[in-house]
């Protein structure tokens with residue numbers, strides 16, 4: 161078991177490193193996020209029209225995963241052969257008139273690919289490979305139709321290639337991570353099982369829940385859509401879209417996720433009901449004399465389960481309300497969503513359920529955001545903002561006079577001062593995250609401020625404002641920087657989880 165997790169860890173690291181490298185070359189990193197958001201918008205927000213995002217092909221091979229840009233030419237999707245083969249071995253290309261040659265070598269295996277501009281075939285190891293569309297040369301780079309990779313890659317690498325042309329995903333020499341689904345009763349829950357750990361992004365919207373797998377090549381057998389015939393879990397739908405595997409759960413009420421078995425099992429169920437007020441217990445007194453214990457004739461009433469530990473993450477702004485312009489090309493709403501999704505992934509990797517208040521590029525009022533977080537009975541609410549001024553992270557708690565009331569989720573509380581009873585715990589949460597930022601050398605300050613909708617949150621609530629790490633404003637979007645903040649937030653929350661749970 162440990163060897164599996166070690167291997168996965170390596171693969172994920174490679175993936176991050178690779179993507180980061182590719183990202184510096186052509187900003188695929190941001191496109192990946194934008195692409196996922198577009199898919200979400202498409203899936204979850206009917207009628208929400210969006211321009212198509214940059215398409216890419218996701219390639220999953222032994223120890224390495226990477227993205228290759230896809231271009232549309234004459235109605236066919238193309239990829240650069242150099243982009244596809246470069247991560248897999250040593251590559252050199254030569255151009256001579258219309259003849260384009262690529263030399264590929266990997267662990268002693270050397271292959272020559274010869275293609276002619278405008279021809280529908282290439283020669284590999286002296287044998288022709290037919291293609292659905294003609295070979296294209298542009299600025300010295302050779303491009304083949306995506307569909308041709310199913311033939312080209314096995315001949316070049318001697319590995320089995322499993323290509324999903326419409327989903328733009330290619331599995332090379334690996335069989336994928338197989339998802340199996342099962343609905344269990346009493347209470348209704350959907351159990352998804354995987355042979356190795358998975359770290360999908362989880363997005364809730366109304367009664368649907370979407371798992372987006374970008375790191376693992378998740379596969380499944382059977383029909384794309386499974387109708388479960390369950391009163392809560394209606395159906396599960398598996399798709400591969402723009403390189404990512406998606407699993408969309410449709411339910412009749414909001415559902416939450418729980419990770420277990422070292423992220424090999426995901427259980428999707430209704431959030432546990434709120435705890436009713438505990439009836440007053442008679443004071444415990446020492447017994448005067450020993451009494452025979454009567455045999456129980458009635459089942460012992462069960463203590464109601466504590467509500468699920470859910471963290472609500474609210475990516476501020478969205479839709480036409482773009483927030484601050486952080487650089488000429490960078491809107492706050494995109495940075496907040498990217499960081500929110502990273503924090504969500506980090507929390508989920510620690511087995512903490514996440515409620516994404518804003519799932520895609522949608523516009524929401526502050527009241528809607530507060531209502532959503534309160535309805536989810538979140539153990540902690542974090543609003544994410546971004547600013548061009550200053551450096552590092554600022555953590556805000558509400559600016560309200562503290563209340564003498566005992567914190568409670570259940571009593572009626574005035575909307576405008578819902579946060580009053582929670583100020584102490586909110587400050588504790590901010591302090592714990594600040595400690596973790598310090599540990600990672602991220603400049604951090606924590607202070608009260610009038611940041612809406614913190615006042616309206618009935619539970620611990622903070623706002624996190626991220627500023628660039630350096631004087632280069634675009635660095636706020638750096639994967640490394642955002643990841644270290646996400647890691648600090650998740651570690652800070654994990655450290656005070658017992659306190660947050662005790663207050664519920």
Ligand SMILES: [Zn+2]
Pocket residue numbers: 476477483484492544545546
């Ligand atoms: Zn903002």
